[in-house]
């Protein structure tokens with residue numbers, strides 16, 4: 001049996017490693033965005049890549065999100081594999097039009113004559129005391145979009161594996177990077193190429209009483225909540241969704257049919273949020289198994305507050321525990 | 331609220347001098363640029379004329395079809411034949427074209443297929459380019475195709491291919507951010523792309539002098555460090571010549587060019603629009619008819635002895651049957667396939683799409699939807 005060598009890495013290092021692996025693997029791949037070149041990205045996700053692969057393959061663009069995404073679409077249509085960085089997810093709004101009107105539609109509207117195999121990487125989320133707009137988690141704007149996949153890893157292993165899958169995917173993929181977890185901890189990450197399948201969630205902790213579902217930066221929150229619950233004699237299934245579109249409905253159904261209760265945690269605003277789709281999935285697959293209404297712990301329908309009040313916006317393990325108790329006591 | 335043209339800053343007079351309207355033949359069909367003389371030959375003239383007439387006939391046919399309810403809303407290009415045909419004929423087979431909803435003459439000329447018309451019958455099949463032709467589906471959201479065209483050109487440069495890219499857009503499009511972004515990226519990355527603007531002087535109801543406060547569109551190129559050229563868009567020679575030059579620059583690695591082809595659309599914005607609400611169409615059209623792209627080429631050909639009544643009669647007949655054939659083909663298309671709604675979203679369908687498709691197909695068969 002061959003053993004794969006692993007290295008201990010933070011999520012952001014794993015992303016860098018994933019980009020490096022794929023730049024080696026696919027010569028048509030380029031990395032582009034604001035400050036991704038010599039500066040290595042404001043979070044160092046692209047650190048050293050320009051040095052290794054040259055300015056033709058890792059390059060700084062003018063400051064223009066619509067330009068970055070629009071030109072990436074054109075490049076992807078003409079035989080390249082662009083991996084575009086949006087410096088902060090909250091700055092994707094100027095490019096929303098390009099994603100919606102072209103990236104996601106080109107295959108459909110040309111009946112497959114033109115395709116857009118590109119990846120959009122964006123750090124997202126609150127809790128790092130960033131200025132206004134930098135903290136948004138508007139993933140639902142994109143999960144609502146037809147024709148694009150949305151993934152969001154919560155650890156270094158998944159970050160690299162999902163990124164590689166996203167790059168290999170023949171369709172556009174939005175790759176959300178939880179800012180708060182960039183350097184939160186280290187995992188063992190295999191060297192070289194491996195994939196984490198898009199569309200598959202992961203059961204991180206097994207329990208009996210409640211299913212907890214989250215993704216990205218909220219995964220540590222529900223893990224912690226599960227610990228707090230256990231101290232009270234309640235055990236939880238902890239699910240990291242990993243892919244936000246298309247959602248792994250089987251993992252949700254299997255878990256809820258076992259626990260009969262469900263709590264969904266996301267930092268994005270509640271109305272129109274992805275939690276509602278998960279409720280629909282439970283409704284479609286497991287309604288008669290439920291012993292209590294599903295609870296959601298989410299951001300309020302307000303803008304992410306300026307950081308002095310950020311902690312009142314973000315779900316916490318305690319708020320999650322409160323919801324867990326509510327579904328238990330129903 | 332808007333500065334009438336006559337009251338604009340005097341520096342704009344220099345601009346018109348810097349960006350003169352290039353002409354090879356004038357509106358009476360006289361050769362005004364003699365340096366072009368040895369490039370002109372009877373074959374090209376006949377090809378240009380035939381294709382323009384073909385496109386004009388087709389456009390009129392499409393408008394009639396709409397009136398008869400045989401196709402849906404349709405945006406005509408009548409009057410812009412020289413701009414579209416002249417530029418499209420400058421392309422090489424493997425080049426890329428990013429047209430808008432109004433650029434059928436360009437795409438038909440380049441792709442050699444009328445199938446595109448079926449998009450106005452609501453058929454996605456119309457967007458599928460002929461085999462081997464990089465004609466991107468016509469862009470509906472204004473100016474958004476410009477960054478894409480730049481990206482395709484960046485890829486061509488990166489892959490060391492000699493493919494060039496042409497992107498079409500109107501005067502209104504120059505107000506959108508994507509115009510800036512496409513132009514700026516193209517110039518920074520020296521992308522082999524030709525930005526081909528058709529200034530037909532109206533964006534639906536808004537005249538170009540309310541669209542922008544600059545005298546020309548060509549001058550905008552200065553800000554991006556690329557050549558800007560203003561051509562008489564009804565002079566097919568000038569259009570063709572300048573597009574050839576720009577494409578050659580692109581292929582030589584010299585980067586993008588902005589071409590402003592000044593032209594006029596006789597008809598409404600679309601068949602759903604009524605131009606008499608915002609312009610004196612009769613007067614304007616009468617004035618613009620004097621500049622008509624076809625009649626001036628005809629006059630030129632006659633004065634050169636290139637015109638032959640029998641030739642003209644023959645190809646008019648050919649054109650008619652060619653277009654009738656195209657319409658027949660469109661109208662005998664099989665019923666649209668419902669699967670097409672679902673089957674082109676991803677390379678392999680995701681489960682929500684698979685389930686939704688299955689449920690709907692069952693519903694169509696008379697089963698229950700869930």
Ligand SMILES: Cc1ncc(C[n+]2csc(CCOP(=O)(O)OP(=O)(O)O)c2C)c(N)n1
Nearest residue numbers: 432470471472500501502503530532533534
């Ligand atoms: C982003 C966007 N906004 C608005 C529209 C609606 N619209 C369609 S055509 C048009 C005018 C475009 O004018 P111009 O760019 O001059 O092109 P023309 O139609 O004259 O060829 C408008 C406003 C649109 N299609 N896309």
